[in-house]
Amino acid sequence: MKNLLILLILVSNLLSYEIVNGDVEILKVDKNSAGKLYIDKKELFWFTNPANKDEKVAFVSSNYRAKNDIVVKSIVDDKEQILTFKVIKGDYKQEKLTVEKSKVKPPKTVQERIKKELEEANKIYLSTTKTLLFNSKFTLPINSKITSDFGNARVFNNTLSSYHSGTDFRAAVGSTIKACNSGVVKLAKDRYYAGGSVVIDHGAGIYSQYYHLSKIGVKVGQTVKKGEVIGLSGASGRVNGPHLHFGIIVNGNSVNPTDFIEKINFALFDR
Structure with a gap:
C-alpha cells in the first residue's frame, strides 16, 4: 500500500x-x-x-x-x-447492469427531483465539521461479500452512465445495516437513484453513505454510535437486485471505502 x-x-x-x-x-x-x-x-x-x-x-x-x-x-x-x-489512474474495471429504463433515462417529471436531491447531497458534502466525531476504528456496515467494487465503470442497459462511487455488499432484503462509526445523521430519506438513503457525518469532512435501504431507522440530526443499526437493506432506487451500496466521502470526493477504512485505522489507531 x-x-x-x-x-x-x-x-x-x-x-x-x-x-x-x-x-x-x-x-x-x-x-x-x-x-x-x-x-x-x-x-x-x-x-x-x-x-x-x-x-x-x-x-x-x-x-x-x-x-x-x-x-x-x-x-x-x-x-x-x-x-x-x-x-x-486506478485499475478500475467495467461492469454491465440491467435496470429499469426509467432509471437510465428518467422521465421529465422526475428530473427536477433528481436535480434537487443532487444539490442537497453536494451541499452536505462540501461542509466540514471542524472536529472528529469518532474515537475508534471504522468498521464495515455489514459482514458480507463484495459484489461490486469502487470505481467500476457502470454500463446500464448498454449505456455507459457513470462510475461506481461506492462498494456494493451482498445483502438480502431486511438485513441489518450498522453505522461504520460514530457521527451525526445528515440525510435520511428516499431518493430517486439511491433509494432509501442514510448519510452520516463523522467530522473532518468525512461522510459515510448507505443506499438502497428498505427501511430507514434514523432521523436527520440524530447522533449515532458505531455499530448502531441505522436501517435495513433493500432493493430501492436504481438497482438490479437487493444489496447495500456503501460509500465514503472525504472533502467532497467519493473515495474507495474499503481502502479508506484500512488507511485511517492504520494511521490513527494502529501506530
Whole structure:
C-alpha cells in the first residue's frame, strides 16, 4: 500500500508522492507542527488524533475524474513545505447492469427531483465539521461479500452512465445495516437513484453513505454510535437486485471505502 502514511517535516523543500484517482492519503504531524494547510487556495484543516492527542492529522482526497497533480502547501512559522501528489489512474474495471429504463433515462417529471436531491447531497458534502466525531476504528456496515467494487465503470442497459462511487455488499432484503462509526445523521430519506438513503457525518469532512435501504431507522440530526443499526437493506432506487451500496466521502470526493477504512485505522489507531 503506497503512501499509507506521510509524515510531514516542516522545512522549506519539495516532495513528490502519488495518489490514485478516487483515493485518499493521510497527513500526520506533531501537534506543535500543524500550521496552515492548503490545496491550491482552499484551506484544509488539521484534526487531533483521538488515539494520540499529541498528533494532528489531515486528509487529502482525489476526485475520481482528477487528472492534474494535487499540490498541498503547509505553512508553519513562515516556512513552507510543498507536497505534490501525482494522480495515477486506478485499475478500475467495467461492469454491465440491467435496470429499469426509467432509471437510465428518467422521465421529465422526475428530473427536477433528481436535480434537487443532487444539490442537497453536494451541499452536505462540501461542509466540514471542524472536529472528529469518532474515537475508534471504522468498521464495515455489514459482514458480507463484495459484489461490486469502487470505481467500476457502470454500463446500464448498454449505456455507459457513470462510475461506481461506492462498494456494493451482498445483502438480502431486511438485513441489518450498522453505522461504520460514530457521527451525526445528515440525510435520511428516499431518493430517486439511491433509494432509501442514510448519510452520516463523522467530522473532518468525512461522510459515510448507505443506499438502497428498505427501511430507514434514523432521523436527520440524530447522533449515532458505531455499530448502531441505522436501517435495513433493500432493493430501492436504481438497482438490479437487493444489496447495500456503501460509500465514503472525504472533502467532497467519493473515495474507495474499503481502502479508506484500512488507511485511517492504520494511521490513527494502529501506530
